[in-house]
Structures are given as structure tokens and as C-alpha cells.
Amino acid sequence: MKKFDLRQAMDRNQFIMNYKRMWPFIKPFWPMALLSLLICVPVGSLDAVIALFLKPYTDVVVVGKSMESPWYIPILIVGFTTVQGLLNFGGSYLNAWVGGRLTMGLKAKLYEKLLKIEPSYFDKTTSGEMLFRFSSDAELACSGLLGNLKSFLTRICSSIALVGVLLYNSWQLSILAIVILVVAVAPLTKVKKLLTSLVTRNNSCMFQLNTTYNETFAGNRTIAAYNLQERQNSRFTQLLNDVFTLTVAMTRRTAWITPFMHFVISIGLGLAIALGSWLIVQGTISAGNFVSFITALLMLYTPLKNITNVAVSVQQSFLAIDRVFSILERPSQLEEKADPVPLPAIKRGVTFEHVCFEYNEGVEVLHDINLDVRVGEMLALVGNSGGGKSTLVSLIPRFYDVSKGSVKIDGVDIRDFNLRDLRQHIAVVFQDNFLFDGTIRENILLGNPSATDEDVEKALRSACLNDFIASLDKGVDTYIGERGVMLSGGQKQRVAIARAFLKNAPIVILDEATSALDNKSEEIVQRAIDNLMRDKTVFVIAHRLSTVKNANRIAVINEGHLAELGTHEELMEIPGGQYRTLYDMQFKAPIVHHGETEERAEEVA
The missing domain is CATH 1.20.1560.10 (ABC transporter type 1, transmembrane domain)
Structure with a gap:
């Protein structure tokens, strides 16, 4: 009888709670x-x-x-x-x-x-x-x-x-x-x-x-x-x-x-x-x-x-x-401070201090990463697929929070900033950028809704889109369909880059932005990216090492560890180094034996 009464009481409480x-x-x-x-x-x-x-x-x-x-x-x-x-x-x-x-x-x-x-x-x-x-x-x-x-x-x-x-x-x-x-x-x-x-x-x-x-x-x-x-x-x-x-x-x-x-x-x-x-x-x-x-x-x-x-x-x-x-009533996994620290212009850079991260509890995918990226520097991240490169840069706009350690901007933990303020200082160009149902103009203006027509034109030129836009009957007001289905891969990437141009954020993250493109599209998109990176602190993830040779520094991330860090020349001089191994695999053909003669093919990148 007591059990029945208890259940009835719980049902009544649920009824009252639902209406509250x-x-x-x-x-x-x-x-x-x-x-x-x-x-x-x-x-x-x-x-x-x-x-x-x-x-x-x-x-x-x-x-x-x-x-x-x-x-x-x-x-x-x-x-x-x-x-x-x-x-x-x-x-x-x-x-x-x-x-x-x-x-x-x-x-x-x-x-x-x-x-x-x-x-x-x-x-x-x-x-x-x-x-x-x-x-x-x-x-x-x-x-x-x-x-x-x-x-x-x-x-x-x-x-x-x-x-x-x-x-x-x-x-x-x-x-x-x-x-x-x-x-x-x-x-x-x-x-x-x-x-x-x-x-x-x-x-x-x-x-x-x-x-x-x-x-x-x-x-x-x-x-x-x-x-x-x-x-x-x-x-x-x-x-x-x-x-x-x-x-x-x-x-x-x-x-x-x-x-x-x-x-x-x-x-x-x-x-x-x-x-x-x-x-x-x-x-x-x-x-x-x-x-x-x-x-x-x-x-x-x-x-x-x-x-x-x-x-x-x-x-x-x-x-x-x-x-x-x-x-x-689900609590947010990304907690915000009640009194956040204001984020003015970035003066020193982004720092990773003993950063560890895990998607699932007990399975760590980043292990004690320490990096200091100065303002205006271009840092390239290379390494094996699934090694943790995208995960590392996803911590900067707080798509995820670190499990241990901290990510800092100008010495302040990014968790102390207002989340909206933090992300306003970061522009991200993904490998597969999402375009919304609507026109090219509407998608570009997402970077800055208050931008003028002159700002849009400048962004189109910088993203190498002006010739393509000129070929369209309705120009920048052309409807592109859900997810931009009416555009090619390279065109979608350039629209995303134009959007990032309008945002004009001091930190730019390029997550394999050209990896899915053919050589001709990659060349055009790369020119647009070069324009975007001017005077910015840039994080570039790339598998094609030809796009990162000119980076200020290159970080090799393998199996969640920071394996190597340095310029292209410094890393190439490490005997048996991981970066040099990757470079040789991409740029040089294997040795061909003809009796006692060995020949190397020319670089193909």
C-alpha cells in the first residue's frame, strides 16, 4: 500500500512540476x-x-x-x-x-x-x-x-x-x-x-x-x-x-x-x-x-x-x-564567467599551455601541447590524419574546452572572455563551408551584416570572385540554393573567404581550406587566402605541404603530440624527421635503379 501511495505522490508531484x-x-x-x-x-x-x-x-x-x-x-x-x-x-x-x-x-x-x-x-x-x-x-x-x-x-x-x-x-x-x-x-x-x-x-x-x-x-x-x-x-x-x-x-x-x-x-x-x-x-x-x-x-x-x-x-x-x-534545463558545457574580461585589440598572440583534450572521458586525443603564436605570425599545422590538428584549432574559438591546461590570448585564459566577444575576433574557413539558403550577397553579409556595398565589392575582389560574379545575370544577388548546391567547390570556398574578409577578424583559422579542390581551383582559392591572411594571426591546417612552406613556423602534430616545431628549412634539416619524411613523400618520386645508376624525378608539386 505504501508503495502505491508513493507512486501516486510522485505522479502528483510530476503533474505539478510540469505545470510549473x-x-x-x-x-x-x-x-x-x-x-x-x-x-x-x-x-x-x-x-x-x-x-x-x-x-x-x-x-x-x-x-x-x-x-x-x-x-x-x-x-x-x-x-x-x-x-x-x-x-x-x-x-x-x-x-x-x-x-x-x-x-x-x-x-x-x-x-x-x-x-x-x-x-x-x-x-x-x-x-x-x-x-x-x-x-x-x-x-x-x-x-x-x-x-x-x-x-x-x-x-x-x-x-x-x-x-x-x-x-x-x-x-x-x-x-x-x-x-x-x-x-x-x-x-x-x-x-x-x-x-x-x-x-x-x-x-x-x-x-x-x-x-x-x-x-x-x-x-x-x-x-x-x-x-x-x-x-x-x-x-x-x-x-x-x-x-x-x-x-x-x-x-x-x-x-x-x-x-x-x-x-x-x-x-x-x-x-x-x-x-x-x-x-x-x-x-x-x-x-x-x-x-x-x-x-x-x-x-x-x-x-x-x-x-x-x-x-x-x-x-x-x-x-x-x-x-x-x-x-x-541542460547546463551548457561551455560555462561563461559572470564578469568576463573585455577583449580589446590582440597585441601579443595566442598561447597553448600544457593543453590536453579528450572527446570521451579517459581517452585523451591531445597531450600536453605547448605553443606560443605571436601576433601577425602564420603557424601551419601538419601531420597524420586524425592526429589532432583540427581539434587543436577548434579550442581557440571554444568549440570545445580543454580538459587540462589553458588556451590564452595576450596572457588571459580564453574562458575568462565573453564567448561572443571571443568568437568575434576569430574567422574560420573550413574544408567544407556551410552556405545558407539564399543569395551570394546574403551569405557574404553574414560576416558583417552592416557592411556597405563598397565593402562587399572589396571582399569579392579579395576573394577572387569578381570575375565569376560578373558572369552571373543577377550578380551578387544570385540565388545559390540550400548549402550552396548551385556553386562548385572552389566557388563555395571563395564565398566563405569573402565572408571571412567582411568579418575582418584579427585571428584567422584555415582548416584544410583547399584540400578538396583541383589544382586550378586551388590556385585561385590560394590567392584569395593569401589576401585574407595579410596582417592577421593565422593558423593553417594543410595536408599539401606546398601551401605551408612559407609559413613563419610549422608545427607537426602526430597522435596528439607536438612532435616538431620550426621553419620549413629548420625542419628539413632534422635527419629522419617527421616533417622531412612527409615532405619527401609528397615532393619526390622514389629512387629508380638502372644498374649502378640512380635517378630522382623532379619535384612535382
């Missing part, structure tokens, strides 16, 4: 929300009118065979029913309005949270899960909760009014009816326990379905090129089968409650009829009392037969609220 969580979103329009709920009182209460009026009608007309007084009862019933219908319409309209506003507010807050979540969250979350949790859950949490709350309040008010009619007609029959009612609804307390694990598994399948849709959209050319239609279709069909299996399982776990309630209610009706008949014979109640009582009892019991679906919907809404607020 939702209150800040309801508060801006609480009068409308309150009105939509208050309308439930008369809408539900008017259910009892028909049952209440049947007593005098039955006693006078049916039994007494007289039309002296209750002739107005049918008119009143029609009138009250009309009023109830109008109030129900008003309540439904208000409920939809409040639900829509509430959903908008919650989605806006979720999107605001999405924009602030650190990149590590996206590393471990699929696009399908993102869509479901940030969109579908908000819909279910708001519209489902309000709709079910309206239904419950209407049902409660109706039940109270109908119970009043029951008590008015016969307290003996009322006790019997209420006992049966309690027995019938008792299984509803198990709904949450029965559903929680299945809903979680079903949501996981829905995440994967959404992810599959996104992959099919984004990877349509790969699917076509590799004839992956059957594979994708097979995966999708399997997911659909999993969803179907889980849906059937949810029905199997909860559907028994409805026939159980039907059975208990039929027993209650049978006992009420038997006891009522005995009371009529004894003269304790009149025929009108009995008819009014049975009518009220039927009106009370009938909706309960379908209350299982409402209870399931309520629990799904509560689970959705839990998931939504697990996101909203």
Missing part, C-alpha cells in the same frame, strides 16, 4: 488561458441538466399523466444544450489559440537553446533526433497537454455535477455508483509505467526515420551513384516495421483497460438497476428519481469507457514535457 515548468510560457497570455479553462466549468456542469430535469418530467408526465407544469422542460433542455454548444465552441477556439501561442513560445525557446548548444552535442546527436525533440516534442507537449487538460476539466466538472444529481436522487445508489467508479478507473494509475519504456523505444525509431529522410535528401546523388536505392528502402522498411511493432505493443499493454472498465461499469449498472428497483418498491425513491439517477449514471460512466485514450495521451504529453525540459 510551463507557467513562464503561459504567463504572457494567462487571462486567455484561464478563460479557456473556466469555460470548461459550465460546459461540463450543464451535462447534469438533462438528468436533473428528467425527475419532474417522469413523475408528472410519465407516471402522473399530467402536462400541468413540466411542459417547459424540453424547451429548457434545448436551450441549455445550445448554450453548452456555444460555450464549447468558444472554449475550443480559445484552447487552439492558447495552444498555438504556447507552442510558438516553446519552439522559440528551444531554437534559442539549440543555437547556444556547444558543438560536442551535435557530434553525438542525429539530425532525426534533433527534429523530433526540438519540433515534434514541443507540439505534443503543448497542444496535447492543453487539449487533455480541457477534456479533464470538462469531465471533472461534469462528473461533479452528475454526482450531485446522483446524491440528490438517492444517496444509497450514489455510494454504489462511486465505489464502482473508483474500481473502474484504478488501472489508469499504471498507464505511465506501462508506456514509458515503449514510448522511449518508439521515439528512438522515429529519430532514425527522420534521420533516414534527411540522409536521403542530402545524399541523393550518392544513393543514385552507388545504386543504394534497395539498401535504403530495406532500412526504411525495417524501421517502419519496428514502429508498427512498438505501436501494437503499446496497444496491447493498455487496450485491456477499456474492456476491464466496460465490464466493471456493466456490473455497476446492473447492481444500480437491481438496488433502484428494490428502493422503488420500498417507496424510498420515486420512478422519477430512478430515471434521473440512471440517466446521470450513464452520462457519468459512458465517457469513462474511452478515458484510456485520454490517459495515454496525457502520459505521452508529460513524457514530451520531460524531454523538452531536459533540453531547456
Whole structure:
């Protein structure tokens, strides 16, 4: 018994907590929300009118065979029913309005949270899960909760009014009816326990379905090129089968409650009829009392037969609220100081002091990195794939935070700066730059929304885009499609470089910005990059060593360690050095033996 009471208390606490969580979103329009709920009182209460009026009608007309007084009862019933219908319409309209506003507010807050979540969250979350949790859950949490709350309040008010009619007609029959009612609804307390694990598994399948849709959209050319239609279709069909299996399982776990309630209610009706008949014979109640009582009892019991679906919907809404607020209440992994240090012009440079980093706890990918990069210096990072180069530069704009040690700008730990201020001082050009749906101008202006047309023209020239733009009918206002799908790889890179030009940040990070380009595109993009790097502190990650020979210094990062550091000439003089080995592999052909003669091919880079 104690265990049952504890669970009930926890459910009540969850109910109260969920509405406390939702209150800040309801508060801006609480009068409308309150009105939509208050309308439930008369809408539900008017259910009892028909049952209440049947007593005098039955006693006078049916039994007494007289039309002296209750002739107005049918008119009143029609009138009250009309009023109830109008109030129900008003309540439904208000409920939809409040639900829509509430959903908008919650989605806006979720999107605001999405924009602030650190990149590590996206590393471990699929696009399908993102869509479901940030969109579908908000819909279910708001519209489902309000709709079910309206239904419950209407049902409660109706039940109270109908119970009043029951008590008015016969307290003996009322006790019997209420006992049966309690027995019938008792299984509803198990709904949450029965559903929680299945809903979680079903949501996981829905995440994967959404992810599959996104992959099919984004990877349509790969699917076509590799004839992956059957594979994708097979995966999708399997997911659909999993969803179907889980849906059937949810029905199997909860559907028994409805026939159980039907059975208990039929027993209650049978006992009420038997006891009522005995009371009529004894003269304790009149025929009108009995008819009014049975009518009220039927009106009370009938909706309960379908209350299982409402209870399931309520629990799904509560689970959705839990998931939504697990996101909203999720603490940021990138903590910001309450009183951040201002970041003026950078005067000395960027310093890595004993930097260690791990994506997963206990698996270190950067080991005790120490680097001092001076203002105006170009530092190139080379080394084996997966060695930690991109990870190292990702620490500068705080895409991730160090596990040990610190990254400093002018001697101040970057965690002491305001995050927005820090990133405003950094421009990043990635290997695969993301372009937004829109025009070339709109994408470039993301670097500086207040830039003038003259600034844009200068950025286009510096990014070697002016000839390409001149060839377009609409010039810089040409629409480029989602992710810049209408541009070539080199053109997308130059648009990203133009965007970085407009930002005019003192620190520039080039993360393999030319590695995916052909030789001609690379040459053009490299000229644009050379323009971008002027008077900047630059971090360049490159596999093609021809692009980094002129760097002030070159850091070799292998397996998370800083293996070598120096100029191109200094590193080439290290016998058996890692940089020299990489250089020889890229620039020189192997030795060819012709008897006793050895020849080397010319450099090909």
C-alpha cells in the first residue's frame, strides 16, 4: 500500500512540476488561458441538466399523466444544450489559440537553446533526433497537454455535477455508483509505467526515420551513384516495421483497460438497476428519481469507457514535457564567467599551455601541447590524419574546452572572455563551408551584416570572385540554393573567404581550406587566402605541404603530440624527421635503379 501511495505522490508531484515548468510560457497570455479553462466549468456542469430535469418530467408526465407544469422542460433542455454548444465552441477556439501561442513560445525557446548548444552535442546527436525533440516534442507537449487538460476539466466538472444529481436522487445508489467508479478507473494509475519504456523505444525509431529522410535528401546523388536505392528502402522498411511493432505493443499493454472498465461499469449498472428497483418498491425513491439517477449514471460512466485514450495521451504529453525540459534545463558545457574580461585589440598572440583534450572521458586525443603564436605570425599545422590538428584549432574559438591546461590570448585564459566577444575576433574557413539558403550577397553579409556595398565589392575582389560574379545575370544577388548546391567547390570556398574578409577578424583559422579542390581551383582559392591572411594571426591546417612552406613556423602534430616545431628549412634539416619524411613523400618520386645508376624525378608539386 505504501508503495502505491508513493507512486501516486510522485505522479502528483510530476503533474505539478510540469505545470510549473510551463507557467513562464503561459504567463504572457494567462487571462486567455484561464478563460479557456473556466469555460470548461459550465460546459461540463450543464451535462447534469438533462438528468436533473428528467425527475419532474417522469413523475408528472410519465407516471402522473399530467402536462400541468413540466411542459417547459424540453424547451429548457434545448436551450441549455445550445448554450453548452456555444460555450464549447468558444472554449475550443480559445484552447487552439492558447495552444498555438504556447507552442510558438516553446519552439522559440528551444531554437534559442539549440543555437547556444556547444558543438560536442551535435557530434553525438542525429539530425532525426534533433527534429523530433526540438519540433515534434514541443507540439505534443503543448497542444496535447492543453487539449487533455480541457477534456479533464470538462469531465471533472461534469462528473461533479452528475454526482450531485446522483446524491440528490438517492444517496444509497450514489455510494454504489462511486465505489464502482473508483474500481473502474484504478488501472489508469499504471498507464505511465506501462508506456514509458515503449514510448522511449518508439521515439528512438522515429529519430532514425527522420534521420533516414534527411540522409536521403542530402545524399541523393550518392544513393543514385552507388545504386543504394534497395539498401535504403530495406532500412526504411525495417524501421517502419519496428514502429508498427512498438505501436501494437503499446496497444496491447493498455487496450485491456477499456474492456476491464466496460465490464466493471456493466456490473455497476446492473447492481444500480437491481438496488433502484428494490428502493422503488420500498417507496424510498420515486420512478422519477430512478430515471434521473440512471440517466446521470450513464452520462457519468459512458465517457469513462474511452478515458484510456485520454490517459495515454496525457502520459505521452508529460513524457514530451520531460524531454523538452531536459533540453531547456541542460547546463551548457561551455560555462561563461559572470564578469568576463573585455577583449580589446590582440597585441601579443595566442598561447597553448600544457593543453590536453579528450572527446570521451579517459581517452585523451591531445597531450600536453605547448605553443606560443605571436601576433601577425602564420603557424601551419601538419601531420597524420586524425592526429589532432583540427581539434587543436577548434579550442581557440571554444568549440570545445580543454580538459587540462589553458588556451590564452595576450596572457588571459580564453574562458575568462565573453564567448561572443571571443568568437568575434576569430574567422574560420573550413574544408567544407556551410552556405545558407539564399543569395551570394546574403551569405557574404553574414560576416558583417552592416557592411556597405563598397565593402562587399572589396571582399569579392579579395576573394577572387569578381570575375565569376560578373558572369552571373543577377550578380551578387544570385540565388545559390540550400548549402550552396548551385556553386562548385572552389566557388563555395571563395564565398566563405569573402565572408571571412567582411568579418575582418584579427585571428584567422584555415582548416584544410583547399584540400578538396583541383589544382586550378586551388590556385585561385590560394590567392584569395593569401589576401585574407595579410596582417592577421593565422593558423593553417594543410595536408599539401606546398601551401605551408612559407609559413613563419610549422608545427607537426602526430597522435596528439607536438612532435616538431620550426621553419620549413629548420625542419628539413632534422635527419629522419617527421616533417622531412612527409615532405619527401609528397615532393619526390622514389629512387629508380638502372644498374649502378640512380635517378630522382623532379619535384612535382
